[in-house]
Amino acid sequence: MIRLEHVTKEFAPGRGIFDVSFTVDPGTIFGFIGPNGSGKSTTLRHLMGLLAADGGKATIGGFDCWKQSKEVKQLVGYLPGEISLPGDMTGADMLDLMQQLHASDPARRQLLLKRFPFETKTKIRKMSKGMKQKLALVGCFMKDAPVYLLDEPTSGLDPLMQERFLEWIEQEKHAGKAILMSSHHFPEMEKSCDRAALIKAGRIIVESDIHELVRSSRKTYTIVFRTEVEAAQFAMQVGVEPKRLEVSFQTDETLSLNQVIAYLTQYDVRLIRPSADDLEQVFLHYYGEEESS
Template sequence: MIQIEKLTKRFDQTHGIFDVSFRVEPGTVFGFIGPNGAGKSTTIRHLMGLLHADSGKATVMGHDCWKETETVKALVGYLPGEINYPQDMTGEEVIRLTRRLHVTSAERERQLLDVFAFDTGLKVRKMSKGMKQKLAIVTCFMKDVPVYVLDEPTSGLDPLMQVRLVDWVLAEKAAGKAILMSSHHFPEMEKTCDRAALIRDGRMIIEEEMAELKRRSKKTYRIGMKDETAAIKLSEQIGTREQTFVTVSLSTSEELNGLIELLARHDIASLTSGTDELEHMFMQYYGEAT
C-alpha cells in the first residue's frame, strides 16, 4: 500500500534523508521512530507530494506520490505533526470544509465526534492544543480511505483520548487499512504497530517486526526488600542497589527464569516491572549509532 524505495533528499551534505526504504502492507501499522530532525517528517512530506526527491521513489497503491499527487491525496488520510488551521475558522467550519474537499461519511463523522468530543463551535485560535489535535483526528479519519499517515497523532491528547485513538487505530487496522505512524510515545507503538523502524540523521538504523523487537528488548525489574541488609545481600548476587531496592535488567526468558529461582530464596517485599522497555531498546540503538 505504501512503498518507499531508496528515497533521498539532500538539503546539504549532512541534512536530509538518504536511501530510506520500507513498505507498509494492508492491515498493518508501521511505526516510524526517531528524534527531532531525524527525517521522519521529511519522509512523510514526500508521501504527501509536498517534496520532490533527488532520487528514489515513494508510491501509494502504485501511484507515484509526486507525479500523481492528487490521486494519492484522495487515497490517504493525513494527520500532520503541526496543526495549522485558519485561526478564525470554527471547528465546525473546518469540518464542513473537509466535507467539501473530500469524500466523507456522515455516519463516520458522527462516530468520530462522539469518540473525540470537543466544542466544534469554538474558533481555532481559542482552542487548546488537545482540542486542535482532536479536530485534526476527526478531519483525518472522516475520509474512509485505504491508507493513513499519522505524524505524532497523540501529541497534546490526555491519557483517555490517547487510549481512544489507539483503539480507533486498531479498528482501522482490523478493517485492512495500511497505517504509517510516526511517534515518540512508545506505549502506543507497542500496542498498535506490527513493524517499526528507527531513523537517525536521515538514515534507517533498524527495521524489524514489533514482536521481535519486544522479544529482544531489555526488561527492567525493581525488587523491594525488607531492609537494606537484605537488599545488600541480593545486590551482591545480581543488579544494582538503591536503599532497600534492587534493580535488574534482563534480555532473555532464561535470565528471567534464573531471576525467579533466585528470588524464591529471598524474602521479597515487592516486585515491579518497567514500562519503557521498547524505548530503552531503541535508545540503545540510537546510542550505538552516535
C-alpha cells in the same frame, strides 16, 4: 500499499533522510519512532508528494508520490504534525469545506464528532491545542481513505481521547486500511502497531514486528536483599553499583537470567522486580547502542 525504497533527501551535510526503506500493507499499522529532527516528518512529506527525493522511490497504491501526487493525495488521509488552519473559520466551517473537497459521508462526520467531541461553533484561533487536534482528526478520518499518514496524532489529546483514538484506528485497520503513524508515545505504539521502525539522524536503525522489538530489548531487574553486604557482593558479581539493599541490572548476551538465578541461591533475597517490557526500553536500548558504537 505504502512503499519506500532507498529514499534519500539531504538538506545539509548529515541532515535529512538517508536510504529509508519500508513497506506498509493494507490492514496493518506501522509505527515510526524517533526523536525530534530524526526524519519522521520529512519521510511523511515525501509520501505526500510535498518533497522530491534526491534518490530512491516512494509510492502509494503503486503511484509515484512525486510524479503522481494528485493520484496519491486522493488515496490518503493526512494528519500533519503541526496543525495550521485558518483562524477565523469555525470548526464547522472547516469540516464543511473538507466534506465538500472529499465528498465525505455526513454520517461518518457525525460518527467521528461523537467519538472526538468538541464545540464546532468555536473559531479555530480560540481553540485549545486539544480541540484543534480533534478537529484535525475528524477532518482526516472523515475522508474514509484507504491509506492514512498520521504525524504525532495524539498530541494534545487527554488520556480518554487517546484511548478513543486507539480504538478508532484499530477499527480502521480491520477495515483494511494501511496506516503509518509516527509518535513519541511509546505505550500507544506498542498497543496499536503491528510493525515499527526506529529512525535516528535520518537513518533507520531497526525495523521489526512490534512484539519482537520489545522481546529483543535487554530486560532490567531490581533485586532487594536482606543486608547491604549481600547487595554489595551480588552487585560485584554482575558488575554494577548497589543502592543500599537494592541492585538493578540488565540481562544481555554476557549476563543471562540463568546466571543471575545461580548467583541468587547464595543470598537471602526479599524481592525480585522486573521492569515492564515496553517500547521505551527498546528505544533506549537501540539508541544507547548507536551512541556507544
